[in-house]
Amino acid sequence: MNRNQRRQATKQQSKVSASEFLRQGGIAFNQGNLTKALNIFAKGVADNPADHDLKIALSRALAHVEFKSFNPAFKALILKCLKERGLNYQDLSKAWYSILLCDPAFKPVQALIEDKPYSVAALKNCIKDAYFLEGVSKLMIYDMRFEKALVTIAAEASTRAFEKAYASYCEYTESVFLDNPKPSAKIVIDSKINSLGLSDDVVSEKVRGHYEANPYPRWRYIHAQKPLRKALEDTQTYLVAGCGTGFGLCSTALKYPNRDITAFDISRTSLAYAKTKSEELGLKNISFYHADILNLKDLNQKFDIIECSGVLHHMDEVSLGWEALLEKLAPEGKMNIGLYSKTARYDINRARHLIAKSGLKPVHSDIKKAREMIFDLPEDNPARLVLSRHDFYSTSGCRDLLFHEQEIQITIPEIEKILRALNLCFDGFNTLPANIIQKYNTSYPDDPEGVNLKNWHDFELKNPDIFKGMYQFWCSRKQA
Numbered sequence: 302m303n304r305n306q307r308r309q310a311t312k313q314q315s316k317v318s319a320s321e322f323l324r325q326g327g328i329a330f331n332q333g334n335l336t337k338a339l340n341i342f343a344k345g346v347a348d349n350p351a352d353h354d355l356k357i358a359l360s361r362a363l364a365h366v367e368f369k370s371f372n373p374a375f376k377a378l379i380l381k382c383l384k385e386r387g388l389n390y391q392d393l394s395k396a397w398y399s400i401l402l403c404d405p406a407f408k409p410v411q412a413l414i415e416d417k418p419y420s421v422a423a424l425k426n427c428i429k430d431a432y433f434l435e436g437v438s439k440l441m442i443y444d445m446r447f448e449k450a451l452v453t454i455a456a457e458a459s460t461r462a463f464e465k466a467y468a469s470y471c472e473y474t475e476s477v478f479l480d481n482p483k484p485s486a487k488i489v490i491d492s493k494i495n496s497l498g499l500s501d502d503v504v505s506e507k508v509r510g511h512y513e514a515n516p517y518p519r520w521r522y523i524h525a526q527k528p529l530r531k532a533l534e535d536t537q538t539y540l541v542a543g544c545g546t547g548f549g550l551c552s553t554a555l556k557y558p559n560r561d562i563t564a565f566d567i568s569r570t571s572l573a574y575a576k577t578k579s580e581e582l583g584l585k586n587i588s589f590y591h592a593d594i595l596n597l598k599d600l601n602q603k604f605d606i607i608e609c610s611g612v613l614h615h616m617d618e619v620s621l622g623w624e625a626l627l628e629k630l631a632p633e634g635k636m637n638i639g640l641y642s643k644t645a646r647y648d649i650n651r652a653r654h655l656i657a658k659s660g661l662k663p664v665h666s667d668i669k670k671a672r673e674m675i676f677d678l679p680e681d682n683p684a685r686l687v688l689s690r691h692d693f694y695s696t697s698g699c700r701d702l703l704f705h706e707q708e709i710q711i712t713i714p715e716i717e718k719i720l721r722a723l724n725l726c727f728d729g730f731n732t733l734p735a736n737i738i739q740k741y742n743t744s745y746p747d748d749p750e751g752v753n754l755k756n757w758h759d760f761e762l763k764n765p766d767i768f769k770g771m772y773q774f775w776c777s778r779k780q781a
């Protein structure tokens with residue numbers, strides 16, 4: 302070996318592997334140390350530019366970041382991620398936008414967003430930037446001022462490349478901010494999906510109508526991650542009850558390709574969306590059914606895991622749907638349940654109240670009016686907090702968020718009551734940072750049955766936004 306080869310070999314040995322970056326960054330992320338995690342993943346991507354999983358990890362960390370000053374290194378990394386296939390680009394939305402707002406290269410766009418004077422020629426020049434065009438064509442931005450800026454650019458400074466990116470933006474958001482939206486691509490119902498029969502429940506029928514007309518969420522992207530070795534060995538049977546348009550379903554199917562997954566929903570349009578997406582992703586381990594939770598007598602199987610997220614709170618009674626699903630759970634099986642928190646949806650209730658008072662209906666023109674009415678409220682009006690909700694930025698999302706005909710909001714003591722009535726143990730929340738989970742899950746001095754959720758209730762009262770997404774938790778039968 303000559304000196305050059307030796308130097309090369311030492312360099313190779315000292316190079317940290319992609320999996321080590323993933324491991325170390327993952328630990329920092331789970332400990333709540335976002336800055337450290339970001340730096341580890343960023344270095345990992347720079348050192349291993351071909352590694353896809355590191356870009357997923359970086360995007361997931363960036364989902365929690367808003368830059369306050371211009372950071373050229375992260376600008377380059379975000380653009381790299383936007384150009385990589387198989388990422389959920391939406392995770393990059395906030396970081397992308399925060400950089401746009403402080404990058405000197407985008408001063409004319411910033412002026413437009415902030416309603417300050419700008420020059421059309423300078424605007425035309427800066428919107429040629431690949432960072433801008435990639436972002437507009439792939440992301441949904443959570444700021445109505447940005448939508449208004451796009452409308453102005455389209456009218457005053459458009460270019461061929463911008464037109465294409467803007468058309469994609471309009472399609473993604475279903476033109477929620479435009480008076481005359483282009484109709485969304487038609488979702489064709491798949492008659493090959495077998496029906497297990499519906500029920501005669503009046504609320505089920507009303508909710509079916511809502512989701513036939515308004516399948517939600519209309520997701521575009523997902524992280525196509527390589528399954529871990531341990532996940533490949535997982536052959537548990539899995540039921541997704543109320544799979545909707547299939548985002549959670551497809552994530553699970555990608556992560557656990559050897560799980561045998563059954564998915565059903567009451568809305569055929571949502572099922573068609575989910576099936577099309579699963580086919581695009583090449584997934585082979587899902588069987589789809591058209592069914593109602595309240596009529597599963599023809600589903601002749603018990604499942605190791607049942608997931609039911611964002612569904613039971615759209616039924617007449619949460620506990621009735623939950624109990625029906627329990628009949629399909631294997632004796633030692635686990636359930637993952639997602640329910641809306643009454644505490645965390647305070648802003649939504651205030652906004653809904655205003656919408657109802659104004660007589661607005663769940664149609665595109667009124668959804669647009671409702672958004673503008675909320676945007677124009679004084680800064681300190683609590684209803685205005687819905688502007689921070691991601692669903693506010695697409696037509697179907699906004700309809701689900703602010704115009705739902707049937708939504709039950711629940712509290713932690715009410716969840717505890719149902720768990721006790723159904724003889725279930727609470728096995729922990731699963732969407733909170735690991736450091737919080739560890740702290741609160743282990744402190745149950747008076748909890749011989751594993752159902753006392755008082756600590757969590759107190760925690761939520763002190764942190765009313767903590768379950769802004771949903772209560773998402775595991776439970777299982779009490780074992781004798």
Ligand SMILES: C[S@@+](CC[C@H](N)C(=O)[O-])C[C@H]1O[C@@H](n2cnc3c(N)ncnc32)[C@H](O)[C@@H]1O
Nearest residue numbers: 512543544545566567568571593594610611612
């Ligand atoms: C908000 S979406 C959630 C979809 C999916 N679980 C997710 O997390 O993206 C609620 C879904 O529940 C379905 N749903 C509501 N009531 C149902 C019932 N009784 N039986 C089956 N599905 C139901 C709706 O059709 C809708 O697709």
